[in-house]
Amino acid sequence: MEILIDVPPYLHPYVEWLLDWTSSIWSSLSMYWANVGHCWSMLITNAERVFQIPRNALVPLLAFIFFFWPILLSLIMTLVTAWAWIFWIVTSVSFGLIQLVYVSYQFIMITCDIFGLSCLKTYSMLRQQLLHIVDKTTSAVGVENATHRRGGKSRRRQWRQDVEQAQTYERFLQIRIQSKEHAQVISKQTLVKKASLDTALPPPIPRNRSFSVEHSPAKHALRRNQSFASADERRIKSKGSSSFQNRGTSIDDLDSVVVDELGEKLSDLLVSTTRRLREARRSAQNTPNDANAASLCYLLSGVLKRNHLQLDDLLIENARAVAERGQYGLTNESRSVVRAYFQQVEEGLDWIAEAPVLQNLSSHQCSEGENGKEAKHMHESSRSSSAELTGWAESSSKHNDLLERVTLIRKMKQNMGRTALMLSGGGAQAMYHLGIIRTLLESKLYQDIKVISGTSGGSIIAAMCATKTPEELYNNICIPTVVDDFTKTGEQRRENIRWFPPVTEMAAYWLKHKLLVDSAYFRRTCDFYYSDMTFDEAFERTGKHVCITVSASRASGGTAQRLLLNHISTPHVTVASAVAASCALPGVMAPAKLLAKNSSGVLEPFEVDGVEWIDGSVQADLPFQRIATLFAVSSFIVSQTNFHVLPFLNKEYHPNQKSLYWQLFQTLEWDIRSRALKLSRLGLFPRLFGQDISKIFKQKYYGNLTIVPRFTTMQTFGLKSLSNPTIKDMEGYLKYGQIAAWPYLNAIRDMIRLEKALDDCLMRLEARVRALNPDVDWLNPDDVESIASSSAVFSNSRVRIIGRPPMVDSARQRESDLVRKLEDENQVLKEQVQRLRAELLAQVGTDENANSKLDESSHYPVAQRYLIQSSEGRQPSLKNEQEVLTPRGALI
Numbered sequence: 001m002e003i004l005i006d007v008p009p010y011l012h013p014y015v016e017w018l019l020d021w022t023s024s025i026w027s028s029l030s031m032y033w034a035n036v037g038h039c040w041s042m043l044i045t046n047a048e049r050v051f052q053i054p055r056n057a058l059v060p061l062l063a064f065i066f067f068f069w070p071i072l073l074s075l076i077m078t079l080v081t082a083w084a085w086i087f088w089i090v091t092s093v094s095f096g097l098i099q100l101v102y103v104s105y106q107f108i109m110i111t112c113d114i115f116g117l118s119c120l121k122t123y124s125m126l127r128q129q130l131l132h133i134v135d136k137t138t139s140a141v142g143v144e145n146a147t148h149r150r151g152g153k154s155r156r157r158q159w160r161q162d163v164e165q166a167q168t169y170e171r172f173l174q175i176r177i178q179s180k181e182h183a184q185v186i187s188k189q190t191l192v193k194k195a196s197l198d199t200a201l202p203p204p205i206p207r208n209r210s211f212s213v214e215h216s217p218a219k220h221a222l223r224r225n226q227s228f229a230s231a232d233e234r235r236i237k238s239k240g241s242s243s244f245q246n247r248g249t250s251i252d253d254l255d256s257v258v259v260d261e262l263g264e265k266l267s268d269l270l271v272s273t274t275r276r277l278r279e280a281r282r283s284a285q286n287t288p289n290d291a292n293a294a295s296l297c298y299l300l301s302g303v304l305k306r307n308h309l310q311l312d313d314l315l316i317e318n319a320r321a322v323a324e325r326g327q328y329g330l331t332n333e334s335r336s337v338v339r340a341y342f343q344q345v346e347e348g349l350d351w352i353a354e355a356p357v358l359q360n361l362s363s364h365q366c367s368e369g370e371n372g373k374e375a376k377h378m379h380e381s382s383r384s385s386s387a388e389l390t391g392w393a394e395s396s397s398k399h400n401d402l403l404e405r406v407t408l409i410r411k412m413k414q415n416m417g418r419t420a421l422m423l424s425g426g427g428a429q430a431m432y433h434l435g436i437i438r439t440l441l442e443s444k445l446y447q448d449i450k451v452i453s454g455t456s457g458g459s460i461i462a463a464m465c466a467t468k469t470p471e472e473l474y475n476n477i478c479i480p481t482v483v484d485d486f487t488k489t490g491e492q493r494r495e496n497i498r499w500f501p502p503v504t505e506m507a508a509y510w511l512k513h514k515l516l517v518d519s520a521y522f523r524r525t526c527d528f529y530y531s532d533m534t535f536d537e538a539f540e541r542t543g544k545h546v547c548i549t550v551s552a553s554r555a556s557g558g559t560a561q562r563l564l565l566n567h568i569s570t571p572h573v574t575v576a577s578a579v580a581a582s583c584a585l586p587g588v589m590a591p592a593k594l595l596a597k598n599s600s601g602v603l604e605p606f607e608v609d610g611v612e613w614i615d616g617s618v619q620a621d622l623p624f625q626r627i628a629t630l631f632a633v634s635s636f637i638v639s640q641t642n643f644h645v646l647p648f649l650n651k652e653y654h655p656n657q658k659s660l661y662w663q664l665f666q667t668l669e670w671d672i673r674s675r676a677l678k679l680s681r682l683g684l685f686p687r688l689f690g691q692d693i694s695k696i697f698k699q700k701y702y703g704n705l706t707i708v709p710r711f712t713t714m715q716t717f718g719l720k721s722l723s724n725p726t727i728k729d730m731e732g733y734l735k736y737g738q739i740a741a742w743p744y745l746n747a748i749r750d751m752i753r754l755e756k757a758l759d760d761c762l763m764r765l766e767a768r769v770r771a772l773n774p775d776v777d778w779l780n781p782d783d784v785e786s787i788a789s790s791s792a793v794f795s796n797s798r799v800r801i802i803g804r805p806p807m808v809d810s811a812r813q814r815e816s817d818l819v820r821k822l823e824d825e826n827q828v829l830k831e832q833v834q835r836l837r838a839e840l841l842a843q844v845g846t847d848e849n850a851n852s853k854l855d856e857s858s859h860y861p862v863a864q865r866y867l868i869q870s871s872e873g874r875q876p877s878l879k880n881e882q883e884v885l886t887p888r889g890a891l892i
Helices: 010-045 053-141 155-164 169-173 219-222 251-262 264-286 290-303 308-325 331-354 373-383 383-416 427-442 455-465 468-478 493-494 503-513 517-528 533-541 576-584 624-631 660-681 727-751 751-771 782-788 796-801 806-843 847-856 861-870
Strands: 419-424 451-455 545-552 563-567 594-597 601-608 613-615 633-639 706-707
Touching: 053 660, 155 308, 155 706, 155 727, 169 727, 251 264, 251 331, 264 290, 264 331, 290 383, 308 331, 308 455, 308 727, 331 383, 331 751, 373 594, 383 751, 419 427, 419 455, 419 624, 427 455, 427 468, 427 633, 451 455, 451 624, 455 468, 455 517, 455 533, 455 545, 455 576, 455 633, 517 576, 533 545, 533 727, 545 576, 563 624, 576 594, 576 613, 624 633, 633 727, 706 727, 727 751
Parallel strands: 419 451, 419 633, 451 545, 633 706
Antiparallel strands: 545 563, 545 613, 594 601
8 A cells, every 4th residue: 555645846855865774773772772683692592601600619609609699789789770760861861952952942932922912912013103103194184085085084083183182180070971872882772872972970960970870771760660661652761862962762772782782681681670669669668568578688699799790891891992992882771770779779789778677566455354453563562573574675676676677788798798909019000090090089089999009110019008098199109209209308309219220320330249129228218218117007097908928038937928917817017027028029029028917116126937938029029819709809900910810801802803813912922821831840940039920921911890001111111110200100190090090980889889888787677786786896897897708717706706696695695784783673663563463362352362362363464473573482484485575466
C-alpha cells in the first residue's frame, strides 16, 4: 500500500533532505543494534571459556575475597553509584532540556500574543486619532462627510465632548440622554418612534434619568389596576417623561415592549411579582390579620436577594450604554416596570416597619352574676395589681411581635448582603479614585457604602476614607492641592514630603540598593498623612469598614501569604504602616513591617509568623472572598486603575463584540492567560525579585460594576505610575475620575436602594422596640450586627439572638421580679385579705366552701386567686405559667 503526498515544488529539496537524513539515522541505529546483538551472542556462546577458573587458583581467590571483601564491595558500589549518578544526571539534564524547551515555547507564544495585542491596540489608537483629525479637518473646511449628512457628528463622540465640558455633576445632569427607541425599533408591535429625549436629571425635573418610581407610567398603572396584564385600554400618562406627555400608552402595548426587550419569561416574572407584592400589601393594609401579614412577609423574603430576576445586570447594562454613547440601554417601558418593582418592595418594607401590632386581647373582666356582689370588694381591692399584669401582658405581646419583625428584617439583610467599594492598585494613577470618591460625595451615595477596600495605590485613598469624615474628604482630600499642601499650611512643601521622589533620586537609589524608592522615605509620607491612628480608632471616627490588603514577603508564608487589615482582624495596627506595606512593590521598595499600638499607646512591631509584608496586589488586588465572608458583601463596585489590566476589561460588553477586532483581541487574551496558568501549575513560572507573581494571572480584576477611567497614552503604558502627581496631574485625575463615575451613579443608587430600605425599616423597628422597653440593651447598632451576622468569630452569640429572641429571657426576668414584688407586698395586704375573707365567709357560708369557690371560680381574675393563695401560705397553683403574663385570648 502506497501513500502519495502532494508536496509543492518549492518544498521538494527540503523534503528530499529530510528523507535522506531520516534514512541515514535509521541505518546507523540498525547497524548499532546489530553490533550490540552480535557481541551479546558471542559472550553467551563463549561464557564457559571466558569465566573458567583454574583449580589451583580457586583457593587463593577465595582467600582474597574473604580478606578483602570490603574493598571489593566498595569498588562494586563505586561503579554502581557512578553509573547511577551518571544515569540520573543524564535524566535530569534531559528533563531540564525538555522543560526549558517547553517554557521557551510558552514564553515565545506569550510574547507573540502580547505583540499581537500591542498591534491591535496601536491600530485602535491610530484609527481613533485619524478619525479625530479627519473630523476636525472636514469641519474646518466645511466639507460634509457621510456622518454629517446622516445628522451630525457621531453620537459617541458628541457624548464624550458634552461630558468633558460638563465640569461638575450638576452640569452633567443637564445633558440629554437619548432614548433607545431613537436608534432602533424594538418590535413591529411597538408604538411609533418617540420624538423626545430623556435626560440624566432626577425625577423632579421633567425628564427621566433614573429608576425612581415616583413619576413612572408603571406606578400609575399599579395604582389604577390590580394587574399589569389587565386588558382594558386605560391610558397611562407619565409626568416624568416627555415621551408620554402628549399621548398615552395602553397596558397591552407596555407589556409588548417589555416582552420584546426583556424576554417573555423574565418580563412575566417581573410583572407578576410586582402585582403579587402590591396585592399582598393592600390586603395587609385593608384587612390586618396574621394570614395577610404572613403572605406579605413570605413574598418579601423570597424577592429580597441580590440580583433577583437579573435586575442588577439590567441596570448595569443600561448604565454602560449611557457611559459608552449617551443612550439608554433599556426602553422607557422596561425602566418603568423595574421602577414599579422596586417601589412595591419598598412599600412592603414600610408596612412592616409602621404597621400596628396585631392583637386579639380579651378584657377578662369579672362578670356580674350570682357571685358578682360577693366579689365586688375583692375586685376593687386588687384592681391595681390586675391592671398592672394586663398592661404588662399587652406590652409583652407588642414586644414579641416587634422582635419577630426585627429578626425577619435582619435575615432579609443577611440574604441581601452589602455593597462594597473596591479600589485597585495602580501607583500614582490610583489618584483617579479621588475623582470617584468626590462623585459619590456629591451624589450623596458615599454615606450608604459602608465597606471600602484598597490595595497598593488604592490603599492610599482607602486610608483617607478610613480617617477622614465626608466633609473633610470633600473639602480637604478630593482637591488638587492634596498632593503638595495637605494641611494647607505650606508645611508639606517646606519639608519636601512627597509620595515618590524625583526620577534622578530614584535612579541614584537604584544604583546603590537595586530599589527605586527608600522605604523610610515613603513611610515618612504615610506618617504625615495618617499620623499614628489605628484601624480601630479610624472606625470609631468615621464608621467605615475599611480594609487594606498586604502579602507575605516570602513564598513559604503558608497561611500568612495574604492578610486583610481592618478594625476587626487587626484593630491595633496603624493605618500608616498598613499603607506603607501595601505599596511595597517588589523591585520598587523593600518589604515593610506593620506597626501596632499597645495598651500604653506605644508603637511596636506587629508580628504574624515573623514575616515582612509587600504589595497586596501580588496576591489579591481585589480581595472579594475575604471581604464577602467578613462583612456579608454580595455586590462589588470596582474602580480599576491598573494599567496592565485596563486592556483586558469590558471587552465582552463592547457594542462591537462580534467584530473581527474584538474576537482577535479576546483570543489572544485567553491564550496568554491559559499559558501563564499552565506554567504556574507546573511550577515553571519565573520569579520576579524573588516573589511568585503567578497569581497576578489568576486574579479577578472586575466586579459586579467596574468603573475604568480613560487613560492618557503615558498612563496606558504605566509611565505615570511612579511619578509624584503635580497639581495639573491631580486636576486630570479628579476630572476624568468623575467623568468615568457619573453615568453609573443611577445604577449604584438602584443597587443599594433595597439595602437602604432594609436599613431604614430595621432602624424604625428598633426605635419602636426601645420606645416600649427602654431597658433593652441587646439591639446592637446595625453595622456591628452586619459584621457579626456573617463573621465566624461572633457566630455563636448571634445564633442565640436569631434562634430565640432575648425578649424571652427578659420576660422571665420580669416575671421573677413581679413575683418578688408581690411577695414583698404580701405582708402589707395580708390584713386586707383577711378582712375580705371574713366578709365572704359571712355571706357565703363555711370557710371550706369559700375556699373551694375561690379556687374553682372562673369569675375572679388570676391575680386575685394568686394573692389569696399566697396570703394563706399555700403554694400558688397556675394552670399555665403564661397565665400571669398574658390574658386568655392574647396574641403573642
